[in-house]
Amino acid sequence: MTQAPPDSETRARLIAAGLRLFGQTGYDGTSTRALAAEAGTNVASISYHFGSKAGLRQACARDVAARVTGAIVADLPAPPSTPEAAQALLEQVGRSFVAFIVTSPDARDIVAFLVREIMTPGEVADLVYSEFLEPRHRMVCALWSIATGQPAESERVKLSVFAMIGQALYFRIGQPIISRRMGWQDIGPSEAAQIADTVAAQIRATIESQRR
Amino acid sequence: MTQAPPDSETRARLIAAGLRLFGQTGYDGTSTRALAAEAGTNVASISYHFGSKAGLRQACARDVAARVTGAIVADLPAPPSTPEAAQALLEQVGRSFVAFIVTSPDARDIVAFLVREIMTPGEVADLVYSEFLEPRHRMVCALWSIATGQPAESERVKLSVFAMIGQALYFRIGQPIISRRMGWQDIGPSEAAQIADTVAAQIRATIESQRR
DNA sequence: TACATTCAATCAAACGTTTGATTGAATGAC
DNA sequence: GTCATTCAATCAAACGTTTGATTGAATGTA
Numbered sequence: 001m002t003q004a005p006p007d008s009e010t011r012a013r014l015i016a017a018g019l020r021l022f023g024q025t026g027y028d029g030t031s032t033r034a035l036a037a038e039a040g041t042n043v044a045s046i047s048y049h050f051g052s053k054a055g056l057r058q059a060c061a062r063d064v065a066a067r068v069t070g071a072i073v074a075d076l077p078a079p080p081s082t083p084e085a086a087q088a089l090l091e092q093v094g095r096s097f098v099a100f101i102v103t104s105p106d107a108r109d110i111v112a113f114l115v116r117e118i119m120t121p122g123e124v125a126d127l128v129y130s131e132f133l134e135p136r137h138r139m140v141c142a143l144w145s146i147a148t149g150q151p152a153e154s155e156r157v158k159l160s161v162f163a164m165i166g167q168a169l170y171f172r173i174g175q176p177i178i179s180r181r182m183g184w185q186d187i188g189p190s191e192a193a194q195i196a197d198t199v200a201a202q203i204r205a206t207i208e209s210q211r212r
Numbered sequence: 213m214t215q216a217p218p219d220s221e222t223r224a225r226l227i228a229a230g231l232r233l234f235g236q237t238g239y240d241g242t243s244t245r246a247l248a249a250e251a252g253t254n255v256a257s258i259s260y261h262f263g264s265k266a267g268l269r270q271a272c273a274r275d276v277a278a279r280v281t282g283a284i285v286a287d288l289p290a291p292p293s294t295p296e297a298a299q300a301l302l303e304q305v306g307r308s309f310v311a312f313i314v315t316s317p318d319a320r321d322i323v324a325f326l327v328r329e330i331m332t333p334g335e336v337a338d339l340v341y342s343e344f345l346e347p348r349h350r351m352v353c354a355l356w357s358i359a360t361g362q363p364a365e366s367e368r369v370k371l372s373v374f375a376m377i378g379q380a381l382y383f384r385i386g387q388p389i390i391s392r393r394m395g396w397q398d399i400g401p402s403e404a405a406q407i408a409d410t411v412a413a414q415i416r417a418t419i420e421s422q423r424r
Numbered sequence: 425t426a427c428a429t430t431c432a433a434t435c436a437a438a439c440g441t442t443t444g445a446t447t448g449a450a451t452g453a454c
Numbered sequence: 455g456t457c458a459t460t461c462a463a464t465c466a467a468a469c470g471t472t473t474g475a476t477t478g479a480a481t482g483t484a
Contacts, residue, residue, distance in 0.1 A: 166379040
């Protein structure tokens with residue numbers, strides 16, 4: 001990263017700017033001039049590197065998929081063999097997911113970008129789905145299956161996992177509301193831990209109620 | 213300022229158009245011409261009735277707050293006195309919330325509009341929060357408190373309720389993804405019932421785990 | 425007539441994109 | 455080693471289009 005050629009550096013800065021601004025103000029709400037200014041370059045660089053503003057949007061999607069997948073896959077051990085181990089792993093996955101989502105400054109932009117793309121399906125959403133969301137969901141379903149004994153691809157398991165993702169995600173989407181209602185100035189380690197506890201407790205309770 | 217009477221038909225059609233288009237393509241992604249066409253009127257009507265495009269946005273927020281509050285308050289009985297009754301009521305609230313959110317065509321626009329406003333805090337989000345979200349959250353917390361015995365304004369209860377809202381909401385936000393993963397063509401009564409079961413089961417499991 | 429409402433036409437500003445010129449580091453012939 | 459040439463990368467400026475807003479005339483109603 002220290003010796004990156006000047007061309008790819010501008011490219012990288014544009015993707016970072018796209019992630020931040022698209023996430024903050026939306027695709028339509030972000031002008032090419034604002035993108036160029038945020039990246040410290042000229043508007044023409046967008047056309048040059050990505051063909052168009054839409055091309056930059058797609059490049060951002062690819063970057064998100066690659067980055068988040070890498071982060072999640074990195075710290076996942078071999079699949080557990082006992083329900084107890086699977087449950088413990090699920091709780092841990094939930095905790096680190098929440099920790100990443102509510103504390104990382106990058107996560108704010110990434111999640112906001114993803115949610116916006118998901119709400120308005122298009123080819124960018126398709127890319128994110130097949131490249132990132134579907135495989136991850138499938139993986140967590142497999143864990144859930146080991147923990148509960150339910151079939152991994154059953155509707156019950158798939159929906160339970162979506163519910164788990166949904167509650168975690170909401171702590172980022174609704175963060176302005178949550179902070180306000182909780183009386184929190186901002187979300188530090190202590191607040192993040194409380195959220196992680198809440199999510200982990202729900203995972204535990206739901207798994208145990210399904211295990212029979 | 214708006215000097216038009218609040219019961220104008222064009223006014224109502226513009227608000228409906230705003231809810232639909234702002235929700236679908238976002239505030240910035242919606243042009244005044246598209247709004248006028250959707251409402252079957254002229255662009256100048258927006259200025260005339262709401263002062264500006266931003267004025268229409270705010271009118272939409274007020275409409276959402278009034279409409280959803282009315283719908284929820286309408287079918288809520290007196291506060292229950294036993295934990296069991298409170299839990300049953302919470303499950304029922306969760307079920308009807310999910311039913312409304314995933315099946316009603318109006319709900320799609322309303323939820324999409326709300327989520328977009330919440331993600332980018334502004335004066336519209338402030339209005340929605342104090343006028344609608346905060347009172348509703350407080351109400352559900354009171355129910356949760358009766359069901360579990362936990363203090364209504366404790367952080368644990370408040371966060372649990374947010375998690376419950378989050379998972380329900382996600383079934384609308386992520387609906388394109390969920391339908392795809394589940395192999396559903398669209399979400400009819402049968403699919404809505406499965407989602408409602410999932411949410412209700414999580415509510416039940418979480419409440420029971422907290423009741424001790 | 426007087427008033428409220430909607431209309432087509434128009435405006436300046438901002439938009440995404442394209443252009444032609446410029447830069448500095450490689451490349452190769454001599 | 456020197457000089458001419460090439461190339462990716464960036465820039466300011468301008469392109470035509472679309473944006474939100476405004477205008478004055480037209481329409482309907484009482």
